[in-house]
Amino acid sequence: MSLLFTDFASWQQHCAQTGEPLWQPVLNYEMEQKGRSEEAIWDGLQRAYDVMRDAVHTGLSENMTSRSGMINNGAKKVAASPVTVLSPEFKQLITRALGAKEVNSCMGRVVAAPTAGASGILPGVLVTLQDLHKLEDRSILEGLLVAAGIALIIEQNASLAGAVGGCQAETGSAAAMGAGAIVYCLGGSVDQALAAVAITIQCMLGLVCDPVAGLVEVPCVVRNASAAAIAFSSAQIAIAGVDPVIPVDQCVAALGEVGESMETRYKETALGGLANTPRARQIEQKVLIQDIQILPDEAQM
Amino acid sequence: MAEKSSIFDMIGPVMIGPSSSHTAGVVRIARAAIRVLGSQPTHATITFYNSFARTYEGHGSDRAIVAGLLDYPTDDKRIRESFDHAKEAGLNFTFQGVGNASTMHPNTIRLELRDERAGTQVEVIGQSRGGGVIRIVEVDGFPCDFSAALHTLIIDADDVKGSIAFIADVIAHDDCNIATMNVSRQGKNQVARQFIEIDSPLTELSLQYLRHLRWVHQVRYIPAID
Numbered sequence: 001m002s003l004l005f006t007d008f009a010s011w012q013q014h015c016a017q018t019g020e021p022l023w024q025p026v027l028n029y030e031m032e033q034k035g036r037s038e039e040a041i042w043d044g045l046q047r048a049y050d051v052m053r054d055a056v057h058t059g060l061s062e063n064m065t066s067r068s069g070m071i072n073n074g075a076k077k078v079a080a081s082p083v084t085v086l087s088p089e090f091k092q093l094i095t096r097a098l099g100a101k102e103v104n105s106c107m108g109r110v111v112a113a114p115t116a117g118a119s120g121i122l123p124g125v126l127v128t129l130q131d132l133h134k135l136e137d138r139s140i141l142e143g144l145l146v147a148a149g150i151a152l153i154i155e156q157n158a159s160l161a162g163a164v165g166g167c168q169a170e171t172g173s174a175a176a177m178g179a180g181a182i183v184y185c186l187g188g189s190v191d192q193a194l195a196a197v198a199i200t201i202q203c204m205l206g207l208v209c210d211p212v213a214g215l216v217e218v219p220c221v222v223r224n225a226s227a228a229a230i231a232f233s234s235a236q237i238a239i240a241g242v243d244p245v246i247p248v249d250q251c252v253a254a255l256g257e258v259g260e261s262m263e264t265r266y267k268e269t270a271l272g273g274l275a276n277t278p279r280a281r282q283i284e285q286k287v288l289i290q291d292i293q294i295l296p297d298e299a300q301m
Numbered sequence: 302m303a304e305k306s307s308i309f310d311m312i313g314p315v316m317i318g319p320s321s322s323h324t325a326g327v328v329r330i331a332r333a334a335i336r337v338l339g340s341q342p343t344h345a346t347i348t349f350y351n352s353f354a355r356t357y358e359g360h361g362s363d364r365a366i367v368a369g370l371l372d373y374p375t376d377d378k379r380i381r382e383s384f385d386h387a388k389e390a391g392l393n394f395t396f397q398g399v400g401n402a403s404t405m406h407p408n409t410i411r412l413e414l415r416d417e418r419a420g421t422q423v424e425v426i427g428q429s430r431g432g433g434v435i436r437i438v439e440v441d442g443f444p445c446d447f448s449a450a451l452h453t454l455i456i457d458a459d460d461v462k463g464s465i466a467f468i469a470d471v472i473a474h475d476d477c478n479i480a481t482m483n484v485s486r487q488g489k490n491q492v493a494r495q496f497i498e499i500d501s502p503l504t505e506l507s508l509q510y511l512r513h514l515r516w517v518h519q520v521r522y523i524p525a526i527d
Contacts, residue, residue, distance in 0.1 A: 004305070026308060029308070030307060030308045030309075033305045033307075034305075034307045034308075036307075041308070044309055044313075045312065047315065048309075048312050048313055048315065051315050067358065067359060067361065068359055103318065104318030104319050105318060105319050106318070106319075106381075107317055107318055107319065107324070107361045107364065107380060107381040108317065108318060108378070108381070109315065109316070109317055109318075109376055109378055110315070110316065110317075110318050111312060111313055111314075111315050111316075112313060112314055112315075112316055112321060113311070113312050113313070114310075114311050114312075115321070116316065116318055116319060116320050116321050116324075117319075117320070119318065122312075144312050145308065147311070147312065148308035148311040148312050149308075151311035151312075152306060152308070152311060155306060155311070160311075161431065161432075163431065177311075213356075213359060214352075214356050214359070214360075215319070215356070215359045215360065216318070216319035216320050216360075217319070287358075287359050288355040288356060288359065289354065289355050289356075289357065289358055289398055290355075291398070292354045292355060292397075292398030292399060292400050293397070293398065293399045293400070294399075294400045294401050295399060295400065295401045295402050295403075296401075297401065297403075
């Protein structure tokens with residue numbers, strides 16, 4: 001029987017008992033639960049990573065203007081900026097996460113990881129990680145398996161969807177997946193990888209989903225960049241052995257609790273937060289189709 | 302217990318942005334609809350309802366639905382330019398939006414498709430449920446409920462005793478398991494339409510046999526759409 005990824009404690013325990021690396025039980029899960037061959041799984045992961053790399057490249061080379069005009073080649077502007085606020089590597093991380101997410105907003109090809117709205121985070125994190133540390137693709141693919149295991153657990157105990165759990169569920173989960181993958185790929189322990197997940201959730205908790213005009217553009221694109229940065233800051237803290245104090249499973253439970261109690265207007269409905277600002281309402285007038293037939297209210301019938 | 306997710310739901314699917322319900326799901330509704338029609342349509346009237354009605358341009362659902370009518374898969378980079386490709390393929394299309402349709406799912410699309418060359422037409426209503434998952438809920442006024450993630454049979458037959466049992470038997474003899482089934486009829490002793498979802502593909506021989514039956518008028522077979 002494969003591990004079912006119901007919680008982090010059993011994953012941790014499994015690795016401690018068997019000595020398996022974090023990714024091994026995730027691979028076994030997919031083989032047993034979904035009947036895929038090991039070869040098909042590695043191929044699928046390679047394809048996903050290739051698409052992520054392509055998205056980063058596309059976002060930094062092609063014209064990235066969305067139909068609403070709200071997204072307008074932001075990644076390329078950052079890359080070309082003469083000012084480097086922290087380090088060249090940090091700037092690259094930000095441009096890559098922005099670029100891949102802009103591809104998503106502009107109807108390009110991406111990997112929903114875990115969702116389309118968060119599709120810039122893992123590309124930004126993993127391409128930068130590989131580049132900085134000269135990692136083999138195989139190591140990144142193992143990191144993707146670790147990331148998938150993290151998402152499976154969050155999906156079962158909280159949510160991955162903005163419409164259900166707010167932005168914390170989408171970009172928060174993607175950042176947690178990235179943080180766990182970073183620690184794994186850099187040789188951190190199982191405990192440190194899971195601590196990175198816990199710390200990331202602590203950082204992302206409470207974030208609402210409030211897309212302007214209901215489009216996956218503002219603030220989604222900039223949040224993909226900040227989530228990528230948080231993945232690295234959490235990994236840096238965790239791999240040093242800092243204790244997150246609240247165990248990772250309890251952080252996930254908090255994520256679920258906050259998501260459940262969040263009001264509907266903060267769950268992708270474009271009714272609250274940034275979506276409800278005067279500027280957002282102006283943009284909505286311009287972007288949304290006004291010429292539609294409205295049926296009479298059937299409530300009284 | 303809910304079906305366990307695949308790791309490729311977590312790292313995937315590979316898709317065209319911006320959103321699985323507004324692009325991937327919409328493409329799949331159209332791909333299901335053209336299979337119900339049986340050919341590539343020459344004319345399409347596309348109605349977006351409720352939440353879709355105002356946002357279909359911003360989310361690119363208009364290009365996604367046209368791409369689906371051209372049978373492009375959900376990760377096809379041509380989706381963004383589908384209007385240009387439709388012109389080349391001889392597909393004419395118009396859009397309309399309807400709001401406040403309170404009995405309908407927030408993300409509903411009605412497709413009225415016509416193939417002038419074949420002289421066929423069909424009206425299909427589909428819902429995009431999120432994550433690229435769809436339900437087709439009406440075909441030519443007959444209520445149904447299939448996802449196109451399994452293999453689907455749509456059979457029009459006389460409303461006679463034993464027809465359902467007979468068809469189920471043919472499917473069983475082809476070693477196919479029925480997952481869901483939906484039957485409705487125009488009226489007593491008139492034509493009944495059966496929507497049957499099966500787990501594994503049906504052989505051509507079984508399809509021919511079903512089509513050969515005197516009381517069966519039409520058999521449409523829609524293999525799973527990825």
